[in-house]
Amino acid sequence: MSEPKSDRMIEAEPGATARAGRKRDADNAPPEAIVAIPLRHPWRNVVAVLLVLGLAVFILDAAQRSDYGWTDVGKYIFDRRISQAAWVTLWLTVYAMIGAIVIGLLLAIMRLSPNPVLKSIAWLYIWIFRGTPVYVQLVFWGIVSLIYPVFTLGIPFTEPWVTIPNEVFTNLFITAVIGLALNEAAYMSEIVRAGLLSVDEGQAEASTALAMSWGQTMRFVVVPQAMKIIIPPTGNEVISMLKTTSLVAAIPLSIDLYGVSRGISAVTFTPVPLLLVASLWYLLFTSILMVGQHFIEKRFSRGTGRVKADKDSPTPETAPTAVPGEPGAPLGTDAGGKG
Amino acid sequence: MTDAPMVLAERVSKNFGSNKVLRGISLEVDPGEVLCIVGPSGSGKSTFLRCINHLERVDGGRLSVDGQLVGYRQKGDKLYELKLKEAAFQRQEIGMVFQRFNLFPHLTALENVTLAPVRVKGLSKAKATARATELLERVGLGDKGGAYPAHLSGGQQQRVAIARALAMDPKLMLFDEPTSALDPELVGEVLDVMKGLAKSGMTMIVVTHEMGFAREVADTLVFMDEGVVVEAGPPRQILSDPQHERTKAFLSKVL
Numbered sequence: 001m002s003e004p005k006s007d008r009m010i011e012a013e014p015g016a017t018a019r020a021g022r023k024r025d026a027d028n029a030p031p032e033a034i035v036a037i038p039l040r041h042p043w044r045n046v047v048a049v050l051l052v053l054g055l056a057v058f059i060l061d062a063a064q065r066s067d068y069g070w071t072d073v074g075k076y077i078f079d080r081r082i083s084q085a086a087w088v089t090l091w092l093t094v095y096a097m098i099g100a101i102v103i104g105l106l107l108a109i110m111r112l113s114p115n116p117v118l119k120s121i122a123w124l125y126i127w128i129f130r131g132t133p134v135y136v137q138l139v140f141w142g143i144v145s146l147i148y149p150v151f152t153l154g155i156p157f158t159e160p161w162v163t164i165p166n167e168v169f170t171n172l173f174i175t176a177v178i179g180l181a182l183n184e185a186a187y188m189s190e191i192v193r194a195g196l197l198s199v200d201e202g203q204a205e206a207s208t209a210l211a212m213s214w215g216q217t218m219r220f221v222v223v224p225q226a227m228k229i230i231i232p233p234t235g236n237e238v239i240s241m242l243k244t245t246s247l248v249a250a251i252p253l254s255i256d257l258y259g260v261s262r263g264i265s266a267v268t269f270t271p272v273p274l275l276l277v278a279s280l281w282y283l284l285f286t287s288i289l290m291v292g293q294h295f296i297e298k299r300f301s302r303g304t305g306r307v308k309a310d311k312d313s314p315t316p317e318t319a320p321t322a323v324p325g326e327p328g329a330p331l332g333t334d335a336g337g338k339g
Numbered sequence: 340m341t342d343a344p345m346v347l348a349e350r351v352s353k354n355f356g357s358n359k360v361l362r363g364i365s366l367e368v369d370p371g372e373v374l375c376i377v378g379p380s381g382s383g384k385s386t387f388l389r390c391i392n393h394l395e396r397v398d399g400g401r402l403s404v405d406g407q408l409v410g411y412r413q414k415g416d417k418l419y420e421l422k423l424k425e426a427a428f429q430r431q432e433i434g435m436v437f438q439r440f441n442l443f444p445h446l447t448a449l450e451n452v453t454l455a456p457v458r459v460k461g462l463s464k465a466k467a468t469a470r471a472t473e474l475l476e477r478v479g480l481g482d483k484g485g486a487y488p489a490h491l492s493g494g495q496q497q498r499v500a501i502a503r504a505l506a507m508d509p510k511l512m513l514f515d516e517p518t519s520a521l522d523p524e525l526v527g528e529v530l531d532v533m534k535g536l537a538k539s540g541m542t543m544i545v546v547t548h549e550m551g552f553a554r555e556v557a558d559t560l561v562f563m564d565e566g567v568v569v570e571a572g573p574p575r576q577i578l579s580d581p582q583h584e585r586t587k588a589f590l591s592k593v594l
Contacts, residue, residue, distance in 0.1 A: 209435040211428065
């Protein structure tokens with residue numbers, strides 16, 4: 001039945017082109033490329049030239065100014081004290097962000113949980129830590145060991161059973177990590193929450209219908225899908241954290257990049273070159289992070305953005321396997337054996 | 340085997356706020372029976388289906404699956420709400436297929452099918468994979484195990500979703516308008532899988548708009564409107580000779 005039909009189709013085609021050809025002779029020739037004068041943007045060029053000139057003037061001028069102390073910049077940029085301090089800054093960032101992501105994830109899940117107690121705790125935490133400046137929080141964590149010199153366990157207002165000296169908050173590095181992580185966690189939890197909410201409700205429903213618990217649903221279904229929403233702003237937060245570490249001076253911790261460069265300049269009376277040195281190191285790190293973020297974002301967009309992949313793998317080809325009769329047959333036999 | 344019904348609903352009611360979605364649904368589904376529910380949108384069909392596996396809480400009446408009360412435990416004459424874990428345990432016996440498939444997009448077809456058996460039933464990966472491969476073959480997708488849902492057509496996705504539900508070895512399968520989100524040319528392949536499943540003796544409740552399917556496969560056809568069962572009986576009888584005015588009006592629009 002299909003054969004004569006296709007024959008007719010083939011017959012019909014040359015006729016159709018012939019008719020079209022009679023109408024317009026030029027139809028057979030390949031379409032002529034458009035040759036046109038592109039739209040010009042003279043002002044873009046003018047502004048660009050002016051800006052480049054301005055920048056050149058600024059650089060030439062800065063190179064001559066003694067206040068910048070370029071020789072000092074060269075002298076200190078690879079100074080051991082500076083590179084060690086840069087290392088400290090890097091680890092502060094890493095530890096604080098790990099803490100922040102873990103606590104933030106917990107807070108976000110608590111806020112979305114059906115348990116009203118957990119919900120309120122998370123809300124209260126975010127209210128406090130997002131509502132006060134990080135600098136103030138760091139000052140507080142710096143003096144917390146004076147307020148609570150010992151940790152005690154027991155019934156309030158009676159003799160404590162156990163007394164542990166507060167050694168956590170006398171270690172300034174740990175104090176800094178805790179202070180930064182606790183503050184950042186409040187922001188991370190909002191990022192995570194947005195990610196979790198972005199996952200279609202049907203996903204959790206399907207998971208529940210498969211008898212998975214709420215925790216399993218979160219862990220295996222919702223969180224993995226939320227990652228691609230969570231990753232980009234988290235990269236942003238890492239970059240932001242790297243720079244926020246300079247505020248640990250409030251604790252006061254002074255072994256980080258900014259603290260050490262400030263310490264050196266206090267002795268040498270050359271503040272500007274050391275600010276430049278610190279800035280160059282911060283820029284180096286943020287540049288590396290930007291590259292890393294790019295690759296992580298690519299990795300976590302798996303399973304989406306498949307529009308491209310769809311074009312590569314021909315979906316129409318898969319349709320013939322879905323011939324109505326075919327799946328029915330194995331189903332009938334197999335199922336028959338079972339029942 | 341036993342004469343006890345698989346699903347027994349007695350005057351089941353459900354409210355969303357002041358909106359009474361179900362106003363006393365009573366029906367029985369025997370083991371191996373295929374029940375199709377039809378009716379206009381907003382008639383409470385889907386809600387009733389979701390009550391059966393406790394995705395929605397029943398507010399009134401009694402609803403039990405395989406002799407067990409859904410979502411509650413009766414002790415003396417008092418009812419106790421089940422713990423989440425216990426409710427999840429009840430759901431193991433009930434498979435559900437959704438209108439919009441709801442496959443997990445970050446997992447391959449095979450991983451979609453093995454996830455719950457591994458995590459909930461504690462099956463080994465190898466065992467679950469073997470079983471999942473078998474199920475995917477059964478729905479005609481033996482070669483698609485490694486594909487992500489976005490690579491599959493709607494009909495293929497829905498068939499994976501059916502395999503995923505079957506992987507938990509349910510006694511009862513619920514279908515919530517399984518073909519409504521499909522392109523017309525893909526409806527047949529899903530219905531064929533469902534027909535095969537019905538033939539195998541699976542107890543099924545199917546909310547559908549496919550009257551042809553209902554006529555061919557259903558043992559009982561239920562027409563629901565405004566939260567009540569208006570008419571129920573053998574599909575041929577209801578489709579050709581509806582007794583109730585509302586049924587007549589509905590059928591005249593869809594047939």
